[in-house]
Amino acid sequence: MSVKFLHTADWQMGMKALVAGEKAKEVRGRRFETAARIVELAKREGVEFVLLAGDLFENHDVDDAVVRRTVAVLESFAPIPVFVLPGNHDPLIVGGIWDRQSWQRVGGHVTLLRDAGETPVRDDIVLYPAPLKQKQSTLDPTAWMPARAAGDERIRVGLAHGALDVLPERTNFPIAASRVDEAGLDYLALGDWHGFLQSGREPCTRARWNRRASARRTQETSPSSI
Numbered sequence: 001m002s003v004k005f006l007h008t009a010d011w012q013m014g015m016k017a018l019v020a021g022e023k024a025k026e027v028r029g030r031r032f033e034t035a036a037r038i039v040e041l042a043k044r045e046g047v048e049f050v051l052l053a054g055d056l057f058e059n060h061d062v063d064d065a066v067v068r069r070t071v072a073v074l075e076s077f078a079p080i081p082v083f084v085l086p087g088n089h090d091p092l093i094v095g096g097i098w099d100r101q102s103w104q105r106v107g108g109h110v111t112l113l114r115d116a117g118e119t120p121v122r123d124d125i126v127l128y129p130a131p132l133k134q135k136q137s138t139l140d141p142t143a144w145m146p147a148r149a150a151g152d153e154r155i156r157v158g159l160a161h162g163a164l165d166v167l168p169e170r171t172n173f174p175i176a177a178s179r180v181d182e183a184g185l186d187y188l189a190l191g192d193w194h195g196f197l198q199s200g201r202e203p204c205t206r207a208r209w210n211r212r213a214s215a216r217r218t219q220e221t222s223p224s225s226i
């Protein structure tokens with residue numbers, strides 16, 4: 001039993017990049033170029049699905065042209081399924097970006113993960129997504145993830161947006177470093193941290209490789225503050 005998927009996050013489309021001054025427009029354009037390269041990578045590697053672990057958009061007020069262009073990028077993944085998690089920049093709120101008509105035109109291969117709950121992807125693969133519904137919280141969004149039941153051999157992939165709770169200072173949406181073990185996850189796909197960290201039990205190697213690739217790509221265009 002194995003699976004190859006691509007994990008990426010924090011595209012933050014529409015970011016104003018004020019610190020970049022006149023280069024801000026270039027920074028915004030680069031994000032779309034990088035996104036197109038991630039689509040190419042997914043196709044070249046023949047991944048079964050793509051996980052976008054939060055902050056697809058910079059905020060709820062981005063230009064509608066940015067939403068349409070982002071939707072066009074996600075369309076180009078087809079027929080590869082894409083799972084999109086609302087993050088702290090684009091939480092699932094009434095009247096937010098996910099309610100826009102321009103977003104709702106996205107194809108059926110794209111799933112917006114609205115609910116925290118078991119989400120089967122294949123007979124032997126299940127996702128545990130933790131969508132954010134507000135910008136800030138001191139609560140762990142993964143706390144609900146159930147332990148692996150006896151005899152459950154499926155590949156379990158958690159999907160969340162926040163910071164592993166390993167730093168002395170308080171973090172937004174702290175995620176227990178023990179979650180991978182406690183929930184019997186084979187892989188925990190995180191967003192918000194712009195980097196790669198391998199922690200806890202050994203994840204499946206194929207997934208780890210994809211995480212590395214996507215983390216690197218995300219880092220290339222995400223030098224900004226979170």
Ligand SMILES: [Mn+2]
Pocket residue numbers: 054055087088089161191192226
């Ligand atoms: Mn974030």
